[in-house]
Amino acid sequence: MYELYINESPVAFLGFSKKPEETPFTVLGAPLDTTSSYRPGTRFAPLRIRVASQSLETYSLLSHIDVEKIGFHDIGDVVVVQGDARKSLSNVETVVRSLLEKNRRLFVIGGEHTISVGTFRALERVHRNRKVLYLVFDAHADLRENFMGLELCHATVARRIAEISGPENIMLVGVRALSEEEVLFMKRNEISVITSFDFEKMGIKEVMYRLMKKVSEYDVVHLSIDMDVLDPGYAPGVTTPEPLGLTPLQLLHVLSKVVDENTWLVDIVEIAPAYDPSESTVFLGAKLILELAGIIYRKITS
Ligand SMILES: [Mn+2]
Incomplete structure (x- = not known):
């Protein structure tokens, strides 16, 4: 029944959609764009990332796999109700849950970050x-x-996710913009955090070690990538x-150590194409999906 909540996309990721039995990966757009407090426009990211993906070479150097051979089942975009985040998240949850129950590995393209509340609820269920x-x-x-x-x-x-999962089951990486309320909440609840400054201070090997240690304690990983984790010099949009x-x-190097057979859900969120005149941000979003799919495929098949 989840098909009721899907709008087909005029363009598929990489330019072609495989049948679900031919690939473990499903691409789903979730163009919710309703609570942004600064620059809106994330509703256009799923389409722009799909268009950008058509111009990428498909050989993944990190996994030594030609991702074109694996491909993606691109089912289109969740129907969202702009102005009603709750209703939209309910649709996101319904679709994602139904796909996860079919053992699909999902790449969900936002949309604003809020969609991760819906995708997490589905994964947790x-x-x-x-x-x-x-x-x-x-x-x-x-x-x-x-x-x-x-x-x-x-x-x-x-x-909101910490309220469902327990704060000890979330980990934040690349953080550098906080309110005092948030710092106190993190300390009080012993939330695992690696700031962007820690990448400089402890070095990337230590960052990878800490991440791999945390990830190894879990059966299932929900990876949520807000593209503003990247420096705006690389990802302005x-x-x-x-x-x-x-x-x-x-x-990408850190992610390559973290994703594996336990990674069932990857969200790529917060891209606003109107502020991305060079298209570097949408290309980076498409590249991340392609490389992560290659790495996950290598790990589930070896
Ligand atoms: Mn953010």
């Missing part, structure tokens, strides 16, 4: 008796109790740019 980690790469902690009176918005995502971020190579 499907894997109720297993240990689930919410691993988020983001410049912002998104741990506010509410933001300007809104409980469900792009600035409260990790807090985001809703809320934040200086002093990661380089794309740092991000």
Whole structure:
């Protein structure tokens, strides 16, 4: 029945959609674009990332796999109701849950970060008796109790997820924009955090070690990538740019150590194509999906 909540996309990721029995990966757009407090426009990211993906070479140097041979089942976009985050998240949850129950490995393209509340709920329901980690790469902690009176918005995502998962089961990476309320919440709840400054201070090997240690304690990983984790010099086309971020190579190298057969869900969120005139941000989003698919495929088949 989840088909009722899907709009087909005029363009498929990489330019062609495989049948589900031919590939483990499903691409799903979730163009929710309704609570951004600075620059809106994430609703256009799923389409722009699909268009950019058609111009990428498909050989993954990190996995030594030609991802064109694996491909993606691109089912289109979740129907969202702009202006009604709750209803939209309910649709996201319904579709994602139904796909996860069919053992699909999902790449969900936002949309604003708020969609991760819906995708996490679905993952948590499907894997109720297993240990689930919410691993988020983001410049912002998104741990506010509410933001300007809104409980469900792009600035409260990790807090809402922490309420479901328990704060000990979330890990934040690349963070550098925080309120004092969030710092206190993190300390009080012993949330695992690696800031962007830690990449400089401890070095990338130590970052990888700490991440791999945390991930190894879990059965299922929800990877949520807010593209503003990258420095705005590399990824300017985001809703809320934040200086002093990661380089794309740092991000990809760290991710390559983290994703594996336990990675069932990857969200790529917060790209605002109107602020991405060079298209570098949408190309980076497409490249991340392609490389991560290659690495995950290598690990599930070896
Ligand atoms: Mn963010």
